[in-house]
Each structure stands twice: as structure tokens, then as C-alpha cells.
Amino acid sequence: MESQIKKLSGLMQSRQISCQELTQNYLDAMERDNKKINAYVNPTAELAMEAAKAVDKKIASGEELSPLAGIPMTLKDNISTKGIETTCCSNILKGYYPIYNATVWEILQQQNAVLLGKTNMDEFAMGSSCETSCFGGALNPHDLSHVAGGSSGGVASAVGGNLAVYGLGSDTGGSIRQPASFCGLVGLKPTYGAVSRYGLIAYASSFDQIGPITATVEDAALVYDAISRYDEKDSTCRGNTGKPASESLNNSIKGKKIGIAKEYFDGIRDDVNDAIQNAIKVYESLGAQIVYFDMPSLKYSLPVYYILACAEASSNLGRYDGIRYGYRTPHYSDRNEMICKTRSEGFGKEVKRRILLGTYVLSAGYYDAYYKKAQNLRGTLVKAFQDAFQKCDVILAPTVPMTAFPLNFTAQDAVETYQTDICTVPVNIAGLPAVSIPCGFDGTGLPIGMQLIGNSFSEPTILNMAHQYESAAGNSVFPRADMGVKL
Numbered sequence: 001m002e003s004q005i006k007k008l009s010g011l012m013q014s015r016q017i018s019c020q021e022l023t024q025n026y027l028d029a030m031e032r033d034n035k036k037i038n039a040y041v042n043p044t045a046e047l048a049m050e051a052a053k054a055v056d057k058k059i060a061s062g063e064e065l066s067p068l069a070g071i072p073m074t075l076k077d078n079i080s081t082k083g084i085e086t087t088c089c090s091n092i093l094k095g096y097y098p099i100y101n102a103t104v105w106e107i108l109q110q111q112n113a114v115l116l117g118k119t120n121m122d123e124f125a126m127g128s129s130c131e132t133s134c135f136g137g138a139l140n141p142h143d144l145s146h147v148a149g150g151s152s153g154g155v156a157s158a159v160g161g162n163l164a165v166y167g168l169g170s171d172t173g174g175s176i177r178q179p180a181s182f183c184g185l186v187g188l189k190p191t192y193g194a195v196s197r198y199g200l201i202a203y204a205s206s207f208d209q210i211g212p213i214t215a216t217v218e219d220a221a222l223v224y225d226a227i228s229r230y231d232e233k234d235s236t237c238r239g240n241t242g243k244p245a246s247e248s249l250n251n252s253i254k255g256k257k258i259g260i261a262k263e264y265f266d267g268i269r270d271d272v273n274d275a276i277q278n279a280i281k282v283y284e285s286l287g288a289q290i291v292y293f294d295m296p297s298l299k300y301s302l303p304v305y306y307i308l309a310c311a312e313a314s315s316n317l318g319r320y321d322g323i324r325y326g327y328r329t330p331h332y333s334d335r336n337e338m339i340c341k342t343r344s345e346g347f348g349k350e351v352k353r354r355i356l357l358g359t360y361v362l363s364a365g366y367y368d369a370y371y372k373k374a375q376n377l378r379g380t381l382v383k384a385f386q387d388a389f390q391k392c393d394v395i396l397a398p399t400v401p402m403t404a405f406p407l408n409f410t411a412q413d414a415v416e417t418y419q420t421d422i423c424t425v426p427v428n429i430a431g432l433p434a435v436s437i438p439c440g441f442d443g444t445g446l447p448i449g450m451q452l453i454g455n456s457f458s459e460p461t462i463l464n465m466a467h468q469y470e471s472a473a474g475n476s477v478f479p480r481a482d483m484g485v486k487l
């Protein structure tokens with residue numbers, strides 16, 4: 001599929017459309033369609049037009065610009081934007097205006113990106129449907145009776161509904177890949193440490209990564225190349241020190257080994273399985289070799305993830321106390337009561353559940369039984385992936401065992417919802433990169449996604465494999481919803 005970023009950049013460079021016209025198209029479409037899908041929680045129309053004006057000036061003066069210059073885009077509402085309200089879609093952060101920018105936003109501003117607004121998400125990124133947002137969930141542009149997914153549901157809803165060309169989300173246990181899969185998009189979760197998280201509001205710091213949600217693989221590669229830079233402000237960040245991913249997309253994949261671990265397919269829906277089997281055939285026709293193996297330790301992924309992520313969340317979210325910023329309860333008699341009431345009133349139900357779970361697994365007496373055991377098993381999973389990459393170049397797996405949930409599905413049973421993260425959490429545990437791409441539809445027309453998982457810093461390889469599939473499978477598996485800006 002043609003890169004949307006390159007196409008629009010070309011139109012602006014050749015003066016067929018100005019950046020102000022393009023941006024206005026998106027703002028008009030947002031005005032008309034955002035109420036249908038609730039993707040944006042904070043549109044930034046004025047700032048967008050200012051940025052667009054500056055881009056038009058630079059184009060007129062002949063300045064050489066990056067392909068991302070003038071491209072209308074969005075940021076998940078947990079990415080700090082100086083002077084622009086950043087809420088994590090939580091009542092406790094309503095009215096919070098960061099005094100500094102996330103590094104990714106600094107980089108994109110330097111590249112003359114045009115921010116259309118901040119998008120919806122599950123509260124503090126905790127959820128798989130976007131429905132834990134204090135603004136109500138973002139809807140799936142392919143079927144408004146279904147969710148966009150989560151937690152970066154607003155980014156996926158906006159890009160899938162043609163209300164942004166691309167967006168940045170964050171992925172702790174699937175939050176970029178799962179909504180991308182639900183909305184028929186490409187979602188890249190980079191290697192832990194490839195992209196700076198400075199200014200990303202923390203959920204679970206040993207898992208969180210920022211990455212793009214886009215309509216095509218080439219777009220994902222272009223955005224990844226722009227943001228994967230070393231940043232001294234994030235001690236876990238080294239950036240991508242290898243070749244740009246966008247330069248490897250057209251490499252032949254003949255002879256590449258694709259690993260299939262049967263555990264990834266346990267309990268997935270038949271139509272999802274069928275779509276992936278078809279994709280495997282496409283890969284075989286491109287000359288790739290399929291290797292099958294077992295990864296029995298994958299079964300520990302869910303408990304390991306939910307124990308460690310909740311433990312880290314309980315610590316990270318300790319900072320919301322009503323003292324320094326964010327919401328403060330209006331009625332209290334002393335400091336303790338103020339903190340207690342602020343947190344009880346400010347956090348939603350799912351966030352409270354995870355803080356309680358995390359505090360429990362870290363408390364004396366339970367630490368060894370849960371937290372320590374989970375840390376040890378994390379090592380086992382890291383090793384299982386290292387062994388797997390002795391046998392193959394990439395692992396192919398479903399992104400989610402099903403397609404987008406109907407509305408309110410996740411409200412019914414928290415544990416059942418956690419289980420739907422079964423295919424996405426393993427790479428976060430091991431710190432690996434993975435890209436989700438569309439590979440078909442279910443019987444009702446909802447998109448199905450599959451993921452390609454690579455070894456650390458192998459983004460060029462997984463994006464090359466994804467791009468080759470995308471080109472061979474054609475537009476039929478890459479749906480565009482009938483709303484927003486028609487390109």
C-alpha cells in the first residue's frame with residue numbers, strides 16, 4: 001500500500017495542496033466525524049493551523065524538509081505536550097498542563113509535524129477497550145457498535161477513521177498493536193530502549209514503549225526512523241543505532257525463517273487462525289521458510305505481566321496525591337484525609353483495582369510468592385525468545401485471539417479481559433519489537449491482525465517482512481473506513 005505520509009508530503013512539495021488546506025481538511029472532518037467515534041479528547045485546531053502556516057512558509061522558501069513535515073497527526077493523551085492539557089484520560093489529571101515536552105514530541109516538532117489534538121485512551125493506559133477513559137471510549141470506525149481497542153484506542157480510531165495520518169501511542173502490554181489490529185492498521189511496538197520515554201506518563205516503566213500507529217508499513221517505518229533516537233533524558237534509551245528501517249523495506253525475504261510457536265495459537269478464534277494460515281501461504285509464495293517449535297513458557301506470560309505491571313503501577317501512581325498538581329478533593333480536614341479522598345475520587349475503578357493488586361503483590365509476606373516469582377519467570381521468558389531466535393528470523397503470531405469487542409464487553413469480567421492480552425504481553429516482558437498488520441476480516445467485516453516479532457533492535461527486519469506481505473496481499477486486507485478525509 002502506498003505510504004500516506006510520502007503521498008501527502010509529495011502533494012505539498014509539488015504545491016498541489018498547501019499544508020494549511022490539508023490541515024483544514026482534517027479539522028473540518030474532525031468537526032463532522034469525531035462525535036461519531038470519540039477519538040479526540042482535546043483537539044488543538046488553532047495550534048495546528050499555526051504549525052501549518054509555518055510549514056507553508058518553509059516550503060515557499062525552498063527549505064529542505066523531512067517527509068513528516070506538515071503531516072497532520074495525533075498523540076495519545078499520556079504523551080506530555082507543553083502547555084497542552086495532558087490528562088491520561090483520568091479525572092485525577094484533568095486540568096494538568098505539562099511544563100515540558102516529551103522527547104518524541106520535541107523531535108516531531110523539529111520535523112514540523114502538525115498536531116491535530118490529543119487522543120483518547122484507557123485511563124493511565126490500563127485496559128484493552130479504551131472504555132476505562134474518563135471521557136468514555138473511542139469507537140471502531142469500521143463498526144460503531146464495537147470498541148477501537150486499547151489502551152491507545154483514540155489514536156487507532158483517529159487514524160482508522162481518517163482523522164489523522166498517523167499517531168503515536170504507547171504499548172505496555174499490547175496498547176499499540178491491539179487497537180491497530182482492531183481498526184485495520186499497522187501498529188509498531190519498538191524494542192525497549194529504541195524510543196525515548198521522557199515525558200511519557202508512566203504506567204509500568206519496565207514495559208512502556210512509545211510507537212506509531214499508521215495506515216501502512218512504510219509510514220510506520222518513517223515515523224519509527226524519526227523517533228528512535230538516543231536521549232540523555234531517558235537512561236533506558238539508546239535509540240536505533242543501526243540502519244533506518246525505511247531503507248530495508250524492499251529487501252527480498254527469500255530464505256528468511258518465520259517461526260511459528262503453537263502456544264500462540266491456543267484458544268484463538270477459527271477465523272483469526274484461518275486468516276493467519278492464509279498469510280503463511282503468502283509468505284511461502286515469497287520464498288520464506290516456515291519453522292515450527294514449542295514455547296511452553298509462554299503460558300506464564302499473562303500472570304507475569306499482570307503481577308509486574310500492577311506492581312510498577314502501584315509505585316508510579318503514588319505521585320498523584322492532590323498536593324502538587326491535578327485534582328484535589330474540595331472537602332477534607334487533614335492531609336491524610338485529603339490524599340485518601342483525592343485518590344478515591346480521582347481514580348477510576350480499573351486503576352484502583354491495579355493499584356490494590358500491585359500493592360498486594362509487593363507487600364511483606366506476598367513479595368516472594370508473587371513479585372519475586374514473576375521476576376524469575378520473566379527471565380525464563382527472555383531466554384525462551386533467545387532460544388527461538390536461534391531457529392528463526394521472526395516469529396509470526398496472532399495479535400489478538402479475536403476481533404474488536406462489542407461495546408461493554410470488558411466491563412463484565414476483568415480477568416476475562418486480561419486474558420485477551422495473551423498474544424501481546426510476551427514481547428513486552430522480553431523487551432522485544434513487534435509489528436501488528438492487518439491480514440483479513442471476520443464474517444462481520446471487522447479487521448483481523450497478525451504480529452511479526454523480532455529480536456532486539458530488529459525493527460528493519462520485521463518491517464521488511466511486514467512490507468513484503470502488505471505488497472503481496474494487496475489492499476484487500478487493508479481496510480479504509482468510510483469517514484474522515486478521503487485521500
Ligand SMILES: NC(=O)C[C@H](N)C(=O)O
Pocket residue numbers: 125126127128150151170171172173174175176309421
Ligand atoms: N497498556 C497496555 O498495553 C494494555 C494492557 N491491556 C493493559 O491493560 O495493561
